[in-house]
Amino acid sequence: MTLTEKLDWLIDQWCERRELRPLQCLLRAYPGALLHTDQFGELLDALKDVKGLCRDKLKAEERTLVSSLVNELEDYIKERLGAWMLGHFRSAPVGVLTYAASAC
Numbered sequence: 001m002t003l004t005e006k007l008d009w010l011i012d013q014w015c016e017r018r019e020l021r022p023l024q025c026l027l028r029a030y031p032g033a034l035l036h037t038d039q040f041g042e043l044l045d046a047l048k049d050v051k052g053l054c055r056d057k058l059k060a061e062e063r064t065l066v067s068s069l070v071n072e073l074e075d076y077i078k079e080r081l082g083a084w085m086l087g088h089f090r091s092a093p094v095g096v097l098t099y100a101a102s103a104c
Helices: 003-017 020-027 037-053 060-090 094-103
Strands: none
Touching: 003 020, 003 060, 020 037, 037 060
């Protein structure tokens, strides 16, 4: 299943049971176009809220899926940001790299 299919399945499950709290958390970031890294970050935050604030409202299968989605999105965002930073700093002057490293 794709990311959107997994999210749609979760939404369908929660709608059937009228679980409003997890729906409220997730729907603030989805559905919508997932085109930019910040949108994936908002979705990640929403899923983390579902995982942390709505545990008692989720079935075991849903908890597993939400945890899996959190891990997948974290990896995806790290990969995208890593690729951006590599491309961005590859052409930067040496002084910028030194400054960026010292700021961390």
